[in-house]
Structure formats: C-alpha cells, structure tokens
Amino acid sequence: MKVLVLGATGFVGKNVCDDLSAVGLTVVKAPPRKTCDLRDMDSTIALLNKAQPDYLVNCAAQVGSLNYVTNHAGEVITNNARMILNIYEAIKNLSLSTRVISLVANCAYPATTMEAFKEDEWQNGPVHSSVFAYGSVRRFTWAVSKCYEMQYGTETITLLVPNMYGPGDSTDPDKAHALNALISKFLRAKRNGEKSVSVWGTGAPVREWLYVKDFSRIVVHIVREGSDFSEPVNIAQNYGVSIKDLVELIRYNTGFAGDVVYDTTKADGAPKKVMDDKRFKDVFPSFKFTPFEVGIPETIQYYRKFL
Numbered sequence: 372m373k374v375l376v377l378g379a380t381g382f383v384g385k386n387v388c389d390d391l392s393a394v395g396l397t398v399v400k401a402p403p404r405k406t407c408d409l410r411d412m413d414s415t416i417a418l419l420n421k422a423q424p425d426y427l428v429n430c431a432a433q434v435g436s437l438n439y440v441t442n443h444a445g446e447v448i449t450n451n452a453r454m455i456l457n458i459y460e461a462i463k464n465l466s467l468s469t470r471v472i473s474l475v476a477n478c479a480y481p482a483t484t485m486e487a488f489k490e491d492e493w494q495n496g497p498v499h500s501s502v503f504a505y506g507s508v509r510r511f512t513w514a515v516s517k518c519y520e521m522q523y524g525t526e527t528i529t530l531l532v533p534n535m536y537g538p539g540d541s542t543d544p545d546k547a548h549a550l551n552a553l554i555s556k557f558l559r560a561k562r563n564g565e566k567s568v569s570v571w572g573t574g575a576p577v578r579e580w581l582y583v584k585d586f587s588r589i590v591v592h593i594v595r596e597g598s599d600f601s602e603p604v605n606i607a608q609n610y611g612v613s614i615k616d617l618v619e620l621i622r623y624n625t626g627f628a629g630d631v632v633y634d635t636t637k638a639d640g641a642p643k644k645v646m647d648d649k650r651f652k653d654v655f656p657s658f659k660f661t662p663f664e665v666g667i668p669e670t671i672q673y674y675r676k677f678l
Contacts, residue, residue, distance in 0.1 A: 374594055375399045375422045375469075377409065377458070378430035382540040382548065383474070383583060387428055390587040396594060399424060401431070410450055415457040420465055426594050428472045429458065435546050437501050437571075437640060444504035451508040459519045471527040472590060473516055475603065477579070477644055478502040479509035479531070487647040490531065490603050499641040513603065528593060529603040530586075533646055537583035537666060538673035550580055553618065554670055557625040558678045567630040568622075571637035574615035579645045581606060582661040589655065600654055607646035608660050624667050 374391055378384035379400035391398045399422040401407055408414045409431055419427075433450045434440060440447050462469050480488045481496030498506030516527035536550035547555060553570070560568045589606060592598065612620075618631055651658075 372426070372594060373397045373399060373422065373424045374426045374428060375401065375419070375424035376428045376430060377401045378432065381430060381432075382551075383535060383586065384428075384430035385539045386537070386583045386587045387430060387590050390584070390591050391594065394591055394595065396591075409454040409457055412457050412460065415454075416461045416464060419458075419461045419467065419469070423467065424469050426472060427458070427462075427469050428590055429455075430474060432474075434476075434505055436549070436552065437638070439546070440502055440505045447504040448508045451505070452511055455508075455512050455515050459515055459525060462525055463519065463523045469525070471516065471525065472593060473512060473527050473529045475509045475512060475529055475531050476505065477531055477533050477605075477646055478506040478641075479513075480506075480644070482641045485643050487609055487645050488531075488605065488607075489647045490605055490650055493531065493603065501638055501640045528598065528600060530589070531603050531605045531607075531646065532586065533579040533581045533607065533644065535581045535583045535586060537670050539583065542674070542677045549578075550617065550621075551670060551674070553621055554625065554667070555674050555678060557621050557627045558671070558674050560629060561625055561627045562678060565629060567632050568627065569632045569634050570614070570618055571634050572614065572639040573635055574618060574633050575613060576639045576641065577611040577613050577643045577645060578617070579608065579611040580617075580663075581608075582666040585658075585661050589658070592655065592658075598654070602650075604650050604654055605646040605648060607648040607651050609645060609648040611643065611645035612663075620663060620667060621671075624671055 374396055376384050376388050379388050380403050388398050388400055407418050431454055433447055480493050482499035519525040534549055536548055540551040541547045557568055
C-alpha cells in the first residue's frame with residue numbers, strides 16, 4: 372500500500388507521515404513548493420506519475436490565521452482552487468485508481484448556526500465573513516471531488532475537521548493554528564517577563580479542537596482498513612470550550628502569572644463551532660480522542676524547544 376501525502380512538510384502532513392510510516396505503510400512525501408508546485412499542472416502530473424499512489428492524503432493548503440486569510444483572500448482562494456483542480460486533473464489524466472482523503476475545515480459550515488454542525492446541513496447557509504475565502508474554497512473542494520467521482524470514478528473520502536492543535540506546527544503566530552498560536556504567545560510572554568497577554572476578541576466564541584495525532588490515527592485506520600464512505604464525516608467529539616476557558620487552561624499549564632487582556636476591537640468570528648458526532652461514532656465506534664489534559668501539555672513541551 373503506497374500513500375502520497377501532499378503538504379508533507381506542514382503541521383498536519385508531518386504528523387500523518389510519521390504515523391503512517393510507524394505502522395509500516397509506504398509513504399511518499401510530496402516535496403515543498405519550491406521543488407513541486409501543486410499550482411502547476413505539469414509539476415502535479417509528474418509527482419503523481421512517479422508516486423503511483425493507492426491513497427493520496429491532501430494536507431496541502433494555503434491557510435493561516437483569521438488575519439492572514441482576510442489580508443490574503445485573493446491568493447487563498449486562487450491558489451487553493453488551482454491545487455485542487457490540478458490534483459484531480461492529474462489523477463484523471465494518468466488514469467490512476469488513487470483514492471483521495473480530503474480535509475475540509477469546519478469553517479466551511481454555515482456561519483450562523485448555534486447547533487452542533489451536522490454533515491447533512493453543512494452547506495445550508497453562507498460561511499462566516501472572517502473566513503470567506505478559505506471556507507468557500509473548502510466547499511469548492513467537495514464540489515470538485517463529487518464532479519470527478521461522477522464523471523471519472525475518482526473516489527474521495529471527505530473528513531470535516533475542527534481546529535487542530537498539537538506538536539509540529541509553525542512557531543510564527545500568524546501562520547500557526549489558533550490554539551498553538553495562543554500557546555506560543557503565552558510561552559513568549561512568560562519568557563520575556565511580560566505583565567499581560569493580549570487575546571483577540573471577547574473570548575466568548577465556543578470552539579471544538581482536535582489533537583493532530585488523533586487525526587493522523589484516523590487516516591491510518593482509513594488506509595489500513597480500506598474504509599469506504601461516500602458522504603462527508605465529521606471528525607467530531609460534539610464538545611467545545613469558550614476561548615476564555617481555553618485561555619485559562621493555557622495560562623495555567625504554561626505557568627504565566629500575568630493578566631489577559633481581550634482586544635474587543637478584533638472580530639470574534641462565528642459564535643460557535645461544535646460538530647455533531649453521530650456519524651463519526653457510526654464509522655469509528657471504538658475511537659478514543661486525546662483529552663486536553665494530555666494534548667495541551669504535550670503541545671507546550673514541543674513549543675518550549677523553540678521559545
């Protein structure tokens with residue numbers, strides 16, 4: 372079994388590669404953009420032709436903080452759309468039987484719902500304006516996968532994922548995933564003896580979080596078991612915490628003794644992002660998620676190596 376991982380040098384991709392290799396699967400790591408640019412069709416075809424993968428795990432994306440995806444909205448939607456189209460076109464042009472495992476961030480869900488996100492309702496309304504470019508292109512990813520399945524038989528397993536955190540992410544707060552960026556911010560503040568840490572927004576929004584190693588374990592399960600489901604599946608616990616509660620948990624675990632100042636001039640984003648877990652439990656009935664009490668200290672330990 373050969374698995375090609377796109378975005379193999381990124382946060383999620385590195386963890387997926389490690390866990391696939393750990394169980395003895397043959398992993399092909401896509402090189403970084405300067406060597407293999409997925410926005411270029413010839414480069415994408417060359418990569419897939421050489422790899423001839425049974426599975427393709429697509430962790431490649433241009434994404435960042437709320438600030439980043441707003442300030443770079445045109446680049447975000449254009450570059451991500453090009454990568455998606457080139458991947459499916461390359462599979463089709465090479466007549467590969469590759470199965471795609473596709474990540475769709477839960478920012479693709481409607482912006483206004485206060486109920487747990489259900490897969491059958493994930494396009495019943497517009498995405499939040501704060502993530503308009505990235506949320507819209509994630510919906511586009513699903514549309515492309517369905518169209519290529521209808522016409523060319525390309526199979527895709529779509530995993531709807533909440534915010535991820537854990538070891539292996541960027542140390543740049545503007546590029547790191549949200550929880551990781553908060554951890555690095557508190558560690559820097561403690562190291563520099565700062566008296567306060569500023570957090571964007573009111574702290575009221577509720578978010579669900581996924582430890583990155585849990586996601587990579589799910590990918591391993593899908594590849595090894597040959598899992599087959601045609602509809603998107605939430606990788607979900609149906610459990611969220613407010614940003615304020617999360618900040619207090621991080622402050623406690625990092626040992627930061629200063630104040631927290633909430634910058635209410637910055638937008639909160641969607642008020643609640645928690646995902647329904649009924650379909651997940653049907654597909655992965657015995658899966659156990661990593662609790663915050665384990666995941667956050669492990670993430671802090673990773674960042675302490677660099678800060």
